[in-house]
Amino acid sequence: MTPVLEIAGLRKQFGGIVVANDVNLAIKKDEVVGLIGPNGAGKTSLFNIVSGLIPHDAGTVILNGQPIERLSMHARARLGLTRTWQNIRLFPSLSVLDNLIVAPRYYPGESILRAAFSPGRLRDQRKKITERAYNQLEKVRLVDAATRFPTELSYGKQKLVSIARALMNDGDCLLLDEPIAGVEGAAYEALKNVIRSEAKLGRAICIVEHNISFVRDLCDRVLFMFNGKILNSGTMDELMARDDLAGLYFGSET
């Protein structure tokens, strides 16, 4: 069966540094793939290229059989590719609920004409979206935080909200950038379960994460990235077994 996300021969140079050096990677539905590697390995850069934040130099990115590497960021999202950010990046001036409400693939409020000429229809759509937003908040157990502002929440809860916001897209492919970093306790478990259950819904999920145990628990397959290259892939344990990788990983981690 064809993978949801397929990256082939992806390259990107930055000044002198190669952040993506012939990256090849495919993620099937229901699959959770982990992406690990030392700082500066180019993990986030890979997300940035795939999601369309920064242009690539060469290679292809294919989503559900459709090449998307030339599309703009929002176009890719509308095809069902969503990402979260290492540094969360919620909208501070919007309430948690509104953060989710502006997030679906199609947001009726985006057209000012509709707002002006068919307020009725807009109202109905708004109602549906609000319901969906509450469902997502339900998943991360943050319904009670709906009316509060992101900056009033703990770091962990903000992470959860950002995941929920990404889920509003209801896309086939999720790129999660360090979803668990700084998340502890109940939130930790909640998040793990959400990701699991989302994968079960037939999504392809890729996680960049430093938390080894989290990756081990969650990911069917783990890729090790270094200097913009994917060196190895396998289960977390297989990778951890190899000292050379561990050396690269921890050696460069100060």
Added chain:
Amino acid sequence: MYDLTLYTQIVWTSLANSSYQVLFTVAFALVLKVLGVWNFAQPALMAASFYCMYAAIDTFGLPPLIAMGIALVFTGVFAYAIETYAFTALRNRNAGPIGFFIFTIVASQFVIYVLTLIFTAEPRFLLGNMTSALHIVFGVYVTSWDIAAIITTCILIAVLYFFLHYTRPGQFMIAVADNAELAETYGISKQRYYAMAMVIAGFLINTAIFLLGSKIAFYPELSLHMMLFAVAATIIGGIGNVFGAGIAAVVIVVMQQMSVLFIGSRWQPLFVFVILFATILFFPKGVRFRGS
């Protein structure tokens, strides 16, 4: 329809006149590349440096070169101050593009108003006599100003090129320009090179102002008009390509003067804007491909 001498004359004279435009443009492009700031405060530096020289020469009767030396220091310090006190503050506050935009625009206006209050808006000449010695080479009129201007500019640009490409600080500066965060992880202080870039820009501007002031009359608001050319040339030369911008400046100046022979001179000022829009439409990344 026109003889060769005339074309040569236009090319030569506008080449000479492009000297200060090139320096302004390179200064602007450098700040844009390294700091990532559209430095609309450049007019402030230009006007300040001119009136510093003007005061030194006219009020204190110092010889031009000494006056220029003083202004060089003054402008450098001024540029340094803008970076360390204003830009840094804005950066720390995450002011974002708009903050920088407003600050730079308003700062230059502020300085222009202050200078107008002190020196009035009356056009001033830097030197006693604005005409310089004439030499006729194969029918082409060459003034000593032309020669001085071209040589000075070439030297400055060459030095800058060498600095950026063959010295460590220069390479670090480029690294900061390419990706400040990354550079920092390699232990390069972006702060330091931001400031350095600003000071270098200040020096370039000061020299350019001296060339300008020894040829035509200057008034505070003129700096605004001149900056716009620099900005346009920067876009046309390709954002992030400092020397490309400089070359663009030369080409535009020469073409603009040349164009007078073929289109009505009253439309000449439009030339820059037309090229500018053409560039934005057809060469989004600048006419020449970008460096790095």
Added chain:
Amino acid sequence: MTTRRKFLKTMLAAPAITSAHWAPFNSSAFAADKEAFSYGVALPLTGAAAPFGTDQVKAHTWAVEEINGAGGANGRKLNPIVLDTQAKPEVGVAAVTRLVSVDKVPMFVTAFSAVVAAVAPIANRNKVLELSVGANSPRISKLGEYVYTTYPLADVDVTLLAKYAYEKLGARRAAVIFVNDESGIYGAEVFRDAFKKLGGDIGAFESYEATGTDYTGSVLKVRAANPQVVHLHGNASDTPIALGQMRQLGISVPVTTNTAGYNPELIQKIGKAADGLIVATLAPGPKESAAVAKYVERWQREEKRIPNNMPNTQYVHDSAYVIKALVEEVDRAGKPFTGDTLREALLKIRSFKLPLTETVKIEDDHTVKKPVYLIGVKDAKYYEIGLYE
């Protein structure tokens, strides 16, 4: 006089209006017998036209002092209310609106083509007499019933320059280079048409930008036409630069120019390069008139220099005497001071004998006819060429 370069604006759209009631007159000896006659003076006191505007105001103030010192306009002292226009239309509009509706003046004097034109609607709407004392745009004569000028429009002096170039200099091929603003374009066109009418031919007709720094292209196009005379129609601030660049690019033929070329700094900055310049001014110089000689003397004594664009200051100076005459006329008729009565008086008197500009005759078509004085430059010095009717 010209609408000059754009200058520093105050940051507002209804920008600075500065009103300076000139204190001395309020406290003068005969304040008792008759109510003073207040009128507006709207001239640039800031912005880059300021060097000219302030000199004009000073000249006007001197005239007012003389008049008031000599008993005023039959016992009425003149009380000019001076407001700043920055030579900018919108500032002028604000200033004049203020004069008309706050200070309630029946008449005002102003200068600079753009301002004169911009405030005309206010003058007509409020039936207030507008006296232009320094604007040469052709529109000035068509601005409405309440707008008159004591200053000759460009066709008077520029036409004469064309004539002089053709007849006295024997030039048959001329070129024109001008600043690309209203008065520059108009002056250039007048010269071109006049010169062609005489049978000469215009080789090049090129403009340069007031805000520009490089006139190379235009200058060389002029040179390529290889003219026997060039007419340069610029502003006082850019004329030296234009002339300098022409000389430096090998145009050595005589250059005729408007009164903007009558400017000591020009000589000082380009020295002998100024030789061969022929300036037309619309007012007598110190040589023709003892009064002017005294006037220049006073400038030298008090300011250590001659005024910027002296001929213009002479007109502004004399506008005080025009007003004096109007006031006396209206008083004689025992009428109240309104725009209408003052306008009647103006049309009744028509021909004014004035100290520094001699006879000024107001025509029905709202224009003024004047003799023209030509001034040349030799060895970096101005010298009088002569008076032409």
Added chain:
Amino acid sequence: MEYAASIFILIGLFVILAASFNLILGYSGLMSIAHPIFFGLGAYTSSLSVMYFHIPVIAGILLGIIVAFLFSIALSLPALRISGDYLVIASMGFQLGVLQIIRNLDWTGGAGGVTGITPLFDEIARTSVLSYVALVFVAAAATVALVAWIVTGDYGKAIAAMRDDEDAFKALGRNAVTMKIVLFGIGSACAGFAGGLYAHYFLFISPDQFDLLYSAGILTMVVVGGMGTIMGPVVGAVLLQVMPQALSFLRLPAAITGPTQGIMFTGLVLIFLFLKPNGVLGKAPPRKTDDGDDDDLASVNTSPVVGKR
């Protein structure tokens, strides 16, 4: 009387300009200071169309609005397609370019400007002045209301999100470019409207009235009043219109007033920028959760934006 009226009218017109510019700069975060040119386009289109085609003044003003809108699209479409940075210079170039064209054409009155513009109301009647003041005030109120409507509700949420974090916004599938073009168009159309109202009262317009230095005036009003607030620009406009008038009655020597006003207002902006960045009416900024992220090699845009983090 007429003096007071013209002050009030200018206040009203500048409320329109500031409010619409605030929509562009403050809410949409679009870096353009070319607002005066759309003011000018409105004024010129309206007064010239009335002059040459003898259409009713109202029609002229409407035409002015449309032209301003279309030109703004023509400007923002290519510029924004590439990057926000391009709008900065494109708008300035556009402003000066258009002014240059106006200066050089004969049928626009050239550098001397347009005289003899048809007044909207009969210019003799004193009452007309009053009704004009009323009209302008209604127009100003309407503009402020329009802006308020746009920036609240569903569209407003999107705007806020876009302003907070454009990349995150795009990553959700929102088309920021289209939104910006629309907002730029609406703001410019408002400016065009103000232009029409200006031309048919003051009856004289010239290119110099719409140049770069005017941009600074409007910018000041917005920043001092409070960027991204509904009433901020209103406060700013009133403040900056009334203050110089008050100043002018102090009878300071002219040589001082001109520049000092400029210094005062630019200085004001600088002070506000550093001490009270949110203006008179602005509330404290929402704390950003965003902090430097080590792994994020490419978090900095490839082409420099104004001010990196």
